[in-house]
Amino acid sequence: MTPSARRTAQGVTLTEIMLAVVILAVSFLPIIGVMGASVKATAKEDSLNRAMNLCQEKLNTSLQFPFHHFDLNLGVEITSTVATPGLSLTLGDEIIEGVKYTSSLTVSDRPGSFLIPVRNLDVGNPDDPKTWTFTDTTVNYSNLVHTHKLKVSWKNKGDPNEKFYTLVTFRAKLSED
Amino acid sequence: MENDSVRLSNGRQGTAIVLALVFATILLQFAISYSGLIGQSRPQTEIIDERVRLHYLSKGLTEIALLKFQKFPSDFYNCWRNQASTSTNISFWLDTSGPLARFTIEAPEMKEYKTTGFAESTSSFNNTPICFNLTEMRLMTSNRWNVEVLQIKANAHYTTRSGKSINVDAVRTVRTERVTIK
Numbered sequence: 001m002t003p004s005a006r007r008t009a010q011g012v013t014l015t016e017i018m019l020a021v022v023i024l025a026v027s028f029l030p031i032i033g034v035m036g037a038s039v040k041a042t043a044k045e046d047s048l049n050r051a052m053n054l055c056q057e058k059l060n061t062s063l064q065f066p067f068h069h070f071d072l073n074l075g076v077e078i079t080s081t082v083a084t085p086g087l088s089l090t091l092g093d094e095i096i097e098g099v100k101y102t103s104s105l106t107v108s109d110r111p112g113s114f115l116i117p118v119r120n121l122d123v124g125n126p127d128d129p130k131t132w133t134f135t136d137t138t139v140n141y142s143n144l145v146h147t148h149k150l151k152v153s154w155k156n157k158g159d160p161n162e163k164f165y166t167l168v169t170f171r172a173k174l175s176e177d
Numbered sequence: 178m179e180n181d182s183v184r185l186s187n188g189r190q191g192t193a194i195v196l197a198l199v200f201a202t203i204l205l206q207f208a209i210s211y212s213g214l215i216g217q218s219r220p221q222t223e224i225i226d227e228r229v230r231l232h233y234l235s236k237g238l239t240e241i242a243l244l245k246f247q248k249f250p251s252d253f254y255n256c257w258r259n260q261a262s263t264s265t266n267i268s269f270w271l272d273t274s275g276p277l278a279r280f281t282i283e284a285p286e287m288k289e290y291k292t293t294g295f296a297e298s299t300s301s302f303n304n305t306p307i308c309f310n311l312t313e314m315r316l317m318t319s320n321r322w323n324v325e326v327l328q329i330k331a332n333a334h335y336t337t338r339s340g341k342s343i344n345v346d347a348v349r350t351v352r353t354e355r356v357t358i359k
Contacts, residue, residue, distance in 0.1 A: 020196065026201070034208045114249070117255075118252055119252070129258040134276040134279075139249075169237035171237070
């Protein structure tokens with residue numbers, strides 16, 4: 001082998017290695033991209049879970065207030081702290097780990113009607129339930145059931161769109177209230 | 178000998194590139210699989226979050242059912258006694274006909290199968306209607322211990338974007354006192 005031929009062979013090997021390094025570097029790019037996307041997705045899910053927990057916590061607290069406590073605010077979105085002796089609920093803005101969460105509560109009346117099968121007292125033997133007959137009666141009601149809707153909204157870092165999470169439940173005026 | 182070494186060197190030319198390409202393909206495959214996994218985790222989060230919503234809706238329905246019982250206890254007991262005496266089903270409170278069913282599981286106010294008009298019965302992710310209904314309302318009375326207990330069960334369900342049906346039950350058990358008016 002002549003010296004010039006040896007140099008050519010060595011040069012090719014160096015080029016090969018450089019090419020291989022470039023190929024590997026390029027192939028790492030999507031991996032890094034996916035990792036970055038994964039970190040962002042985890043952060044989004046973390047803020048969603050935090051909002052969900054906040055929402056549950058605040059809704060549970062709102063259900064502890066006396067039934068008629070919200071009578072003056074029925075149908076109105078409440079965004080400031082509400083309180084009664086021994087109980088308070090923080091609404092409005094809260095900053096947790098750099099993310100601002102805004103909570104609001106809307107309590108509204110949920111009127112409805114009950115279908116009641118009423119026994120016909122004049123028909124059948126009072127001691128024999130088999131002989132009883134019933135007539136369906138509809139009883140309308142209002143201000144006996146409230147809808148509690150709690151909404152938590154927030155913005156993820158680097159995302160201009162507002163996200164929100166809402167929980168809804170019903171609260172009835174039970175005899176213990 | 179020198180010729181052999183040149184042949185050997187020439188024979189290995191391109192090996193590093195081939196190895197790098199193979200390795201790069203594996204890495205790309207890994208990236209594709211990983212991004213697929215991330216894509217799958219989103220629907221899981223949706224299901225977990227919606228379960229909480231469903232739980233609160235079904236819990237709210239048990240509250241309404243309990244209100245009905247508290248407002249009309251004698252009518253409930255009349256229906257219960259009639260159903261117990263006429264039904265051959267050992268779990269007669271699950272029968273869908275008769276006055277007890279009309280008071281409980283078949284009452285229109287206990288079946289929220291709405292498709293429009295109810296903001297509370299819509300999924301926050303895909304506007305799919307959430308259906309919720311009372312599934313059971315029964316006395317668990319034992320004369321032996323002189324205890325009167327009412328158990329109310331409600332179910333809420335909806336279908337996810339991927340077509341998966343999600344069901345959540347809420348159970349409320351309350352102790353009641355039966356007063357006989359003479």
